[in-house]
Amino acid sequence: MKSTGEKIVALTAYDYPMAQILSQSQVDLILVGDTLGVVVLGYDTTSKVTVSDIVHHTKAVARGNDFCLIVADLPYGSYTTEKLAIENARLLISAGADAVKLEGCYPQITESLTQHNIPTVGHLGLLPQTADKFRVYGRSVQEAELISQQARQLESSGCFALVLESITKKLASKITKSLNIPTIGIGAGSDCDGQILVLNDMLGLFDRFKPTFVKHYAELGITIKDAIANYKREVRENIFPDSNHTYE
């Protein structure tokens, strides 16, 4: 897709019904991201997500999917050594992931994973597992050079794709042109080889905060509240169940 210029369409998903919808919509890639912790499990940070959480949700996604490539996140603390990374990545692959993703530049870990036949996606720029501040990365020449260099290192160490989060469009564009592997941006502008959004964000199902790069393609939170309000009213007023929804 990178070579033909067709943009890669990626979204996160964490459960069976959404995986079915994404699969039927022929999205290219589903990420069982550790954003799970924030948008589904109600934690204030992704760093509380465990390998078991990702395994549990990857299994559900895999049951609903028969089209998309499934990538599962290695959560915080699960890839601190090569041995641990391989053990945990194997758990995610056994749960139904086709590949794993890890945050930051750890070329030795990436190399080890790929040598053990575990396809690996990198993730640079904003790294939510460890970031002390959510901001735009790569504005200074120094930081931009560091991220570019890390991107090249991750490609050389075996990553087959790279997520770029919350970096300037200029830097994402430069990195995308300099790599043979595809870049998938989130808050990284339109020049990446593909785009990813957190499903609950783009469907309007998460309202605790909204970064600039999030676009709502639906307001399902409002739709669901309206449906529940209708149901509540009909039950209170004894309108539901009517004869069409009753066994005589």
Ligand code: KIV
């Ligand atoms: O965990 C996640 O959902 C992610 C995306 C923000 C790319 O890593």
